[in-house]
Amino acid sequence: MVVLAINGKRIEVNVDPTTPLLWVLRDHLDMTGTKYGCGIAQCGACTIHLDGLATRCCVLPVSAAVGKAITTIEGLSDDGLHPVQQAWVELDTPQCGYCQPGMIMAAAALLAETSNPTDADIDKGITNICRCGTFPRVRAGIHRAAQLAVEVKA
Amino acid sequence: MTTSLRTVDISRRRFVIGAAAGVSGVAIGLQLPFAKTRASQQPLINDEINAWVVIHDDERVVIRVARSEMGQGTLTGLVQMVAEELECDWANVSWEFPTPGQSLARGRPWGNFMTGGSRGIRNSHDYVREGGALARELLIAAAAQGWSVPAVECRARDGIITHQPTGKTTTFGAVAATAASLTPPDKVTLKDPKDWRLIGKPLARLDTVDKVTGKLRYGADLKLPGMLHAAIHACPVHGGKRVDFDAATAAKMPGVHTILPVGDDAVAVVADSWWQAKQALDKVVIQWDTGKNGNVDSAAIYAMLKEGLNADDVFVGHSRGKAAAVLANAREVMSQEYSYPFQNHAPMEPMNATVVWTEERCEAWVPTQNGESALEALADAAGLFRDKCEVHKLILGGGFGRRAHHDFLVQATEIAKAIPGTPVKLLWSREEDQRRGVYHPITRCRLSASVNDEGLPEALHVRISGQSILHALRPALGEPQIDTAVFQTLAPEGEHAFLYGIDNFLADHAMRNTHLRPWFWRGVNANQNVFYVESFIDELAKNNSADPLDYRRRLLKDQPKALAVLERAAQNAGWGRELPAGSGLGLAVCKAFDSYVAACAEVAVIDGKLHMKKIWAATDPGYAVNPQQIEAQVAGSFVYGLSAALHGELTLKNGQVEQQNFHTYPSLKIAEMPAVEVDVMPSGGFWGGVGEPTIAVGAPAVLNAVYAATGVRIRHLPVKEQALT
Numbered sequence: 001m002v003v004l005a006i007n008g009k010r011i012e013v014n015v016d017p018t019t020p021l022l023w024v025l026r027d028h029l030d031m032t033g034t035k036y037g038c039g040i041a042q043c044g045a046c047t048i049h050l051d052g053l054a055t056r057c058c059v060l061p062v063s064a065a066v067g068k069a070i071t072t073i074e075g076l077s078d079d080g081l082h083p084v085q086q087a088w089v090e091l092d093t094p095q096c097g098y099c100q101p102g103m104i105m106a107a108a109a110l111l112a113e114t115s116n117p118t119d120a121d122i123d124k125g126i127t128n129i130c131r132c133g134t135f136p137r138v139r140a141g142i143h144r145a146a147q148l149a150v151e152v153k154a
Numbered sequence: 155m156t157t158s159l160r161t162v163d164i165s166r167r168r169f170v171i172g173a174a175a176g177v178s179g180v181a182i183g184l185q186l187p188f189a190k191t192r193a194s195q196q197p198l199i200n201d202e203i204n205a206w207v208v209i210h211d212d213e214r215v216v217i218r219v220a221r222s223e224m225g226q227g228t229l230t231g232l233v234q235m236v237a238e239e240l241e242c243d244w245a246n247v248s249w250e251f252p253t254p255g256q257s258l259a260r261g262r263p264w265g266n267f268m269t270g271g272s273r274g275i276r277n278s279h280d281y282v283r284e285g286g287a288l289a290r291e292l293l294i295a296a297a298a299q300g301w302s303v304p305a306v307e308c309r310a311r312d313g314i315i316t317h318q319p320t321g322k323t324t325t326f327g328a329v330a331a332t333a334a335s336l337t338p339p340d341k342v343t344l345k346d347p348k349d350w351r352l353i354g355k356p357l358a359r360l361d362t363v364d365k366v367t368g369k370l371r372y373g374a375d376l377k378l379p380g381m382l383h384a385a386i387h388a389c390p391v392h393g394g395k396r397v398d399f400d401a402a403t404a405a406k407m408p409g410v411h412t413i414l415p416v417g418d419d420a421v422a423v424v425a426d427s428w429w430q431a432k433q434a435l436d437k438v439v440i441q442w443d444t445g446k447n448g449n450v451d452s453a454a455i456y457a458m459l460k461e462g463l464n465a466d467d468v469f470v471g472h473s474r475g476k477a478a479a480v481l482a483n484a485r486e487v488m489s490q491e492y493s494y495p496f497q498n499h500a501p502m503e504p505m506n507a508t509v510v511w512t513e514e515r516c517e518a519w520v521p522t523q524n525g526e527s528a529l530e531a532l533a534d535a536a537g538l539f540r541d542k543c544e545v546h547k548l549i550l551g552g553g554f555g556r557r558a559h560h561d562f563l564v565q566a567t568e569i570a571k572a573i574p575g576t577p578v579k580l581l582w583s584r585e586e587d588q589r590r591g592v593y594h595p596i597t598r599c600r601l602s603a604s605v606n607d608e609g610l611p612e613a614l615h616v617r618i619s620g621q622s623i624l625h626a627l628r629p630a631l632g633e634p635q636i637d638t639a640v641f642q643t644l645a646p647e648g649e650h651a652f653l654y655g656i657d658n659f660l661a662d663h664a665m666r667n668t669h670l671r672p673w674f675w676r677g678v679n680a681n682q683n684v685f686y687v688e689s690f691i692d693e694l695a696k697n698n699s700a701d702p703l704d705y706r707r708r709l710l711k712d713q714p715k716a717l718a719v720l721e722r723a724a725q726n727a728g729w730g731r732e733l734p735a736g737s738g739l740g741l742a743v744c745k746a747f748d749s750y751v752a753a754c755a756e757v758a759v760i761d762g763k764l765h766m767k768k769i770w771a772a773t774d775p776g777y778a779v780n781p782q783q784i785e786a787q788v789a790g791s792f793v794y795g796l797s798a799a800l801h802g803e804l805t806l807k808n809g810q811v812e813q814q815n816f817h818t819y820p821s822l823k824i825a826e827m828p829a830v831e832v833d834v835m836p837s838g839g840f841w842g843g844v845g846e847p848t849i850a851v852g853a854p855a856v857l858n859a860v861y862a863a864t865g866v867r868i869r870h871l872p873v874k875e876q877a878l879t
Contacts, residue, residue, distance in 0.1 A: 023427060040816070098503045132790045133794055135793060
């Protein structure tokens with residue numbers, strides 16, 4: 001039995017502790033917002049937050065997540081209104097959308113660390129793959145989310 | 155309907171995936187065990203006005219879309235077109251996919267389901283709009299009947315019907331039930347484009363919200379009651395066979411249900427979770443017979459393509475004037491070779507399908523670009539008639555052509571047959587997706603030209619050597635047949651017409667097929683042909699001391715639409731302006747998928763490293779249904795096309811694709827992405843495609859800019875480690 005803290009809830013799951021967190025989320029807990037894309041931490045579709053840090057959980061054994069705060073796309077906001085999600089809706093950023101939960105989690109972690117990122121910060125902080133090519137709106141969306149976050153605080 | 159995860163309500167025989175309030179989800183009729191009645195004997199939804207439009211008494215409007223949504227935005231565009239004629243209130247609109255089984259049972263009221271070739275809108279704009287218009291006429295007739303007035307005195311707008319002489323009004327919802335019982339008129343007149351209120355507007359997509367909350371269920375995310383998970387390993391050499399396999403160790407691993415042979419070339423493991431299935435699969439020892447294909451490597455394919463450049467057995471796709479004779483007698487012939495490698499589609503969502511099979515019935519949940527051919531593939535594999543089968547379409551996590559091929563669905567069906575009554579989801583690993591792709595064809599090209607006194611080409615010969623997609627589609631024909639698609643953008647006329655005014659022109663093809671299966675890959679054969687021609691035109695301009703823009707202008711005198719997009723892209727980029735050392739601008743233009751597109755790229759090469767600064771794109775698709783989606787498609791096309799041009803290449807060793815995941819088959823990252831400025835300039839009067847044409851101009855524009863910046867000409871893709879200084 002593994003005990004996890006996911007989106008603020010304590011969750012017990014009966015699983016081999018070497019199973020990657022991604023597959024615990026997807027197959028055992030049916031939290032499928034976190035996506036499988038490559039399985040080798042190259043594409044970022046499986047990005048979650050582990051104690052606030054963007055983490056690619058397809059190569060993370062679930063045992064390594066015990067005792068840490070796990071946030072998935074389902075828990076990023078209560079109502080889908082995290083500034084990144086708002087900006088994404090405003091700009092119609094997703095195309096096929098499959099990479100977007102990971103992209104959004106990566107963007108949210110970047111903004112948590114750097115409240116007003118420059119283009120260079122974005123280049124460095126966002127390394128997710130998007131085959132549809134949403135990058136111009138991802139970049140614009142991060143800038144917009146930074147603005148929205150300020151507006152919310154003000 | 156609530157939006158909680160895993161809303162499964164078998165008692166109501168309805169299962170909703172990731173449906174958000176206000177946004178239509180994917181309603182799925184799941185019957186376990188299957189009812190004896192056919193789904194087609196029951197209307198999908200009772201409040202249908204006609205096949206295209208459902209109106210509920212609370213004014214909600216559901217518009218049905220047969221084409222698939224894979225990111226390209228066609229879903230929203232097609233709904234806009236139905237709604238335009240329907241005259242409903244856009245705020246009340248949602249959508250749903252009809253199933254291929256319903257289409258079959260009802261005589262194909264939604265037409266073709268195929269979603270590819272940038273045809274989603276351009277090949278259905280008329281009957282889709284007509285569907286909306288007919289529904290509107292029925293609603294108006296129902297209102298008129300209720301008021302006992304002539305229908306011609308009534309008009310509809312924003313979901314409200316008004317009797318104009320008296321000002322009486324009613325709503326679509328109030329008359330929907332009556333409208334549904336009336337007989338539609340034989341024909342309707344579609345609105346004049348100048349009266350359009352929704353078509354041409356940059357409306358927000360209808361599928362965004364669930365994509366940013368993680369609620370949308372893709373095929374890979376599907377979960378059905380009692381479902382098992384399957385992982386598969388097929389022979390890594392295409393055409394190879396499975397000889398034997400040893401599953402002794404794997405069978406004892408946790409969660410494993412079944413280990414079975416699939417087809418003649420694969421082994422699958424079925425388990426409680428996909429991770430367990432995959433772990434066990436890795437422990438299955440499989441013996442392959444790779445046959446003669448097991449000896450093929452990239453060098454052998456290179457030699458075959460080189461030979462084709464000089465071959466006599468060619469198909470002629472376009473011949474005007476006497477190109478061969480003019481070139482044979484020319485004082486000087488300029489000639490260059492170019493090449494374009496195999497590419498994989500690599501959509502972010504790996505191939506998957508979920509199938510449940512019994513002796514009486516088989517249903518599948520499939521991310522597919524063609525619901526109808528998926529149904530055929532399912533029925534064949536299930537061993538049942540098509541009316542005993544059903545395909546439930548899901549929103550695709552990328553397609554790019556790959557999901558018009560249903561090899562994965564056939565496998566999933568075979569696996570499900572081994573476990574009757576139990577839903578099985580087959581999910582390919584990324585490695586399986588790389589190894590078992592159907593790929594962008596590999597070709598090599600030699601272009602030869604002689605010029606007149608003005609330095610313009612008097613003759614041009616484009617010799618292509620390489621694979622044929624159409625031949626792979628029709629192996630039953632035996633002897634190779636001409637593949638007209640090979641000549642996309644080199645064609646005498648039509649959607650892929652060659653643009654340049656060159657009196658003596660010859661395009662021919664030495665068909666040289668390999669054991670890797672070629673397939674439609676976003677942009678298809680325009681991708682390499684435009685790279686070849688637009689690079690070579692630049693070389694000719696340079697060789698004749700001409701400005702690349704002015705040189706093209708002189709060759710495009712009779713092509714005003716092509717010239718217009720080219721001029722616009724160049725103008726927006728500030729063509730001719732001073733640039734720092736190591737920087738350059740490059741152009742490319744083409745007609746593809748019936749649209750005219752151009753790009754002007756600015757690059758800087760610093761210490762041998764390429765920086766793509768910005769691309770100015772111009773697109774004339776005739777009519778622009780949703781300009782903001784066109785802008786997204788054009789920008790995205792650069793990512794897809796330039797990922798291939800800069801990084802993408804599949805090589806072969808012992809008959810197998812060597813690049814097994816994104817670490818060796820990289821995709822463009824945001825840090826490499828140039829700024830993109832898109833000028834959508836619809837000139838009206840025709841319907842061009844949007845999702846693909848721009849792919850073709852990305853690589854030549856960037857590489858012509860690299861040449862302008864450095865004097866280095868890249869003729870063989872991908873750029874990868876090639877020196878740029």
